[in-house]
Amino acid sequence: MEKWILLGVVAVGFASGLPVAFALGLGCAVYMLLVGTIDITIVAQRMIFGIDSFLLLAVPFFILAAEVMNTTGTTRRIFQFAHAVVGHVPGGLAHVNVVNSMIFAGMSGSAIADAAGVGMMEVEAMEGAGYPRPFAAALSAATSTIGPIIPPSIPMVIYGSMAQVSVGALFLGGVIPGAIMGLAMMGLVYLQAVRRGFPREARVTFREFLTVFWKAIPPLLAPAILLGGIYTGFFTPTEAAAVAVLYALVLGMVVYREIPPHEIPRLALRVVENTAMIMFIVTTASVFGWILAREQIPQAIAAFFLEITRNPVVMLLILNVLFLILGMFMETLAIMLIFLPIVIPIVQALGIDLVHFGVVFVLNVMIGLLTPPFGMLLFLMSGLTKLPMAVILQELVPYIVVLVGCLFLITLVPPLVMFLPGLGR
Amino acid sequence: MTRHAARAARVRLWEGTVRLVEETVPSLLVLLMFVVVIYQIFMRDVLTRPPTWADELARYLYIWMVFLGAALVSRRRAQIRMDFVPRRLPARARTVLLLVHEVAILFFLLYGLWSGLAFFAFYRKIPSPAMEVPSGYLVAAVPVACVLLLIHHLGQAAALIRSLRAR
Numbered sequence: 190m191e192k193w194i195l196l197g198v199v200a201v202g203f204a205s206g207l208p209v210a211f212a213l214g215l216g217c218a219v220y221m222l223l224v225g226t227i228d229i230t231i232v233a234q235r236m237i238f239g240i241d242s243f244l245l246l247a248v249p250f251f252i253l254a255a256e257v258m259n260t261t262g263t264t265r266r267i268f269q270f271a272h273a274v275v276g277h278v279p280g281g282l283a284h285v286n287v288v289n290s291m292i293f294a295g296m297s298g299s300a301i302a303d304a305a306g307v308g309m310m311e312v313e314a315m316e317g318a319g320y321p322r323p324f325a326a327a328l329s330a331a332t333s334t335i336g337p338i339i340p341p342s343i344p345m346v347i348y349g350s351m352a353q354v355s356v357g358a359l360f361l362g363g364v365i366p367g368a369i370m371g372l373a374m375m376g377l378v379y380l381q382a383v384r385r386g387f388p389r390e391a392r393v394t395f396r397e398f399l400t401v402f403w404k405a406i407p408p409l410l411a412p413a414i415l416l417g418g419i420y421t422g423f424f425t426p427t428e429a430a431a432v433a434v435l436y437a438l439v440l441g442m443v444v445y446r447e448i449p450p451h452e453i454p455r456l457a458l459r460v461v462e463n464t465a466m467i468m469f470i471v472t473t474a475s476v477f478g479w480i481l482a483r484e485q486i487p488q489a490i491a492a493f494f495l496e497i498t499r500n501p502v503v504m505l506l507i508l509n510v511l512f513l514i515l516g517m518f519m520e521t522l523a524i525m526l527i528f529l530p531i532v533i534p535i536v537q538a539l540g541i542d543l544v545h546f547g548v549v550f551v552l553n554v555m556i557g558l559l560t561p562p563f564g565m566l567l568f569l570m571s572g573l574t575k576l577p578m579a580v581i582l583q584e585l586v587p588y589i590v591v592l593v594g595c596l597f598l599i600t601l602v603p604p605l606v607m608f609l610p611g612l613g614r
Numbered sequence: 615m616t617r618h619a620a621r622a623a624r625v626r627l628w629e630g631t632v633r634l635v636e637e638t639v640p641s642l643l644v645l646l647m648f649v650v651v652i653y654q655i656f657m658r659d660v661l662t663r664p665p666t667w668a669d670e671l672a673r674y675l676y677i678w679m680v681f682l683g684a685a686l687v688s689r690r691r692a693q694i695r696m697d698f699v700p701r702r703l704p705a706r707a708r709t710v711l712l713l714v715h716e717v718a719i720l721f722f723l724l725y726g727l728w729s730g731l732a733f734f735a736f737y738r739k740i741p742s743p744a745m746e747v748p749s750g751y752l753v754a755a756v757p758v759a760c761v762l763l764l765i766h767h768l769g770q771a772a773a774l775i776r777s778l779r780a781r
Contacts, residue, residue, distance in 0.1 A: 202718070203696055204696070204699060205699050205700070205711060205715070206695050206696060206697040206698070206699050206700040206701075206711070206715070207695060207715045207718060207719070208693035208694060208695040208715075208719070209693070209694050209695055209696070210684070210693060210694070211693070211715075211718065211719045211722055214722040214725075214726065215718050215719070215721065215722040218721065218722050218725035218726070221725070222725070229728065229729050229732045230729055230732045230733035230736055230737075231729070232725065232726060232729040232730075233726065233729040233730040233732070233733035233734075233753065233756040233757075234733055236726070236730075236756055237677060237733075237752065237753060237755065237756060240676070240677055240680055241673055241677060242673070243669055243672065243673055245676070246647060246651065246672055246673070246676050249644055249647070249676070249679070250648065250651075253644070253648070423659070424655065427651065428651060428654070428655050431648055431651040431652055431655070432652075432655070434648055435648075435652060453645070454638075454641055457641035457642075457644045457645055458637055458640075458641045460641075460644050461637070461640040461641055461643075461644055461679060461682075461683040461686065462683060462686060462687060462690070462692065464644075464679070464680065464683060465640075465679070465680050465681075465682075465683025465684045465686060465687050466683075466687050466692060466693070466694055467694075468680040468683075469680060469681075469683070469684035469687065469693075470694060472680070472681075472684075518696070519696065520694055520695075520696055522694065523694075523696075562698045563696050563698055
């Protein structure tokens with residue numbers, strides 16, 4: 190009985206717009222009071238120990254590294270590099286947008302941060318070159334979803350800490366799917382460019398290319414340091430994230446001299462706010478998770494799902510459809526924190542690799558950032574560009590279709606995810 | 615000093631204190647965390663003398679940063695929520711819904727404070743595994759955060775009531 194009240198309170202809280210962290214906390218508090226016999230200290234205990242993990246320290250460090258890179262001219266250098274590489278193809282600046290997001294993804298682990306950081310710059314550049322503003326906004330939102338697929342990735346860190354799998358393996362697993370997403374979107378851009386007559390940019394000379402490439406080398410090296418450090422076992426993901434911050438700081442303060450020391454407090458404060466937004470939800474979600482386990486809800490739901498099918502491929506397809514639907518209505522992190530404890534036992538029972546599932550899952554919930562009525566990237570781009578969401582959505586639909594295609598491709602062809610992590614085993 | 619000026623001075627003092635606790639302190643914690651992790655890497659990989667306390671210290675700083683930061687997020691009304699229902703409501707109904715939310719939040723925070731204080735009382739003297747400092751320094755984060763959050767959400771509830779009355 191109490192568990193139904195708990196789930197009801199959380200569901201009503203979510204739907205009515207109560208902050209996610211408080212909806213979970215309220216449900217748990219009501220449950221504890223109704224059951225009455227549970228040790229009162231459990232809530233505080235779970236809130237603290239739910240985030241007491243060295244791995245989760247990677248979250249603020251990845252945010253800080255991206256903030257520092259954003260503050261310097263790094264963002265501009267990457268854009269110029271992408272421009273030199275693909276600008277001359279039909280739909281030039283739209284391709285630049287995709288490539289720019291792919292490279293930026295190698296420094297940042299959050300789709301929202303990518304869209305907030307470079308989205309507006311991309312839109313303005315494209316609009317200036319004669320692209321329709323809604324198209325530019327939709328494309329910038331769609332390409333931001335690559336951010337957490339190409340490492341680093343905040344959702345993968347959280348998934349890794351919940352599923353107890355190697356974050357290094359998840360990171361490597363995201364490389365090929367991220368590249369596929371980028372290429373697939375460029376394919377679509379090309380088709381649209383030809384059909385709608387989008388402009389292309391002048392081809393740069395080899396000399397210009399070298400200049401731009403030379404300037405882009407430091408930011409291009411960031412993901413190499415990160416992945417190399419984790420892959421060789423030299424760093425844990427958290428340490429690699431701290432090293433990425435150090436690298437970005439040295440670049441910004443010593444090499445480019447674009448970050449004055451008095452900017453540091455402002456950057457740190459943004460990290461505090463963005464980290465606390467995410468991790469405070471993790472605190473109350475871990476109380477919620479404790480109650481779910483106490484009520485044996487994951488086992489009950491797993492039994493229900495395993496009744497439907499025991500075929501791993503069918504199960505993955507069912508879960509994908511389920512999470513795509515949830516992604517339309519729920520916030521990404523809330524989906525992860527609430528449904529992962531329930532789904533992971535199912536995935537394990539069928540012998541599906543947790544790294545494969547992790548990458549599939551993260552890509553799935555990233556699509557949820559684009560789909561209405563609740564799509565954070567859609568909200569964000571609509572807010573930035575002052576365009577109504579429906580207008581952006583019209584241009585966005587083909588990209589959502591392409592991304593869903595990528596999702597089912599990596600679901601059905603596991604080597605696309607597992608090849609790189611498998612190399613080291 | 616007039617009563618008005620005295621009041622303004624109190625408000626400024628209060629705002630300064632809040633910013634110190636919710637902005638300056640957690641910002642310093644982030645930077646300190648960064649230094650501790652870099653120091654740990656350096657000691658382990660370069661001097662091959664890994665410090666035993668660094669991992670734990672970094673985690674404890676992190677926990678405090680998150681809980682103090684949570685109060686900042688609430689003060690700025692930036693907690694993540696799915697607001698498509700309130701956005702579609704007429705103004706007055708939305709205000710009422712938000713007030714109901716504030717009451718729900720206050721209820722949770724009071725429970726959290728109670729739980730946090732009970733946990734603190736039970737756990738505060740137990741030494742931490744690596745640094746062997748009393749765990750009270752860690753677990754005080756929950757009641758402290760709950761008090762800060764209670765203050766902000768009481769303020770936000772009061773503002774909602776005022777705006778209901780005004781209409």
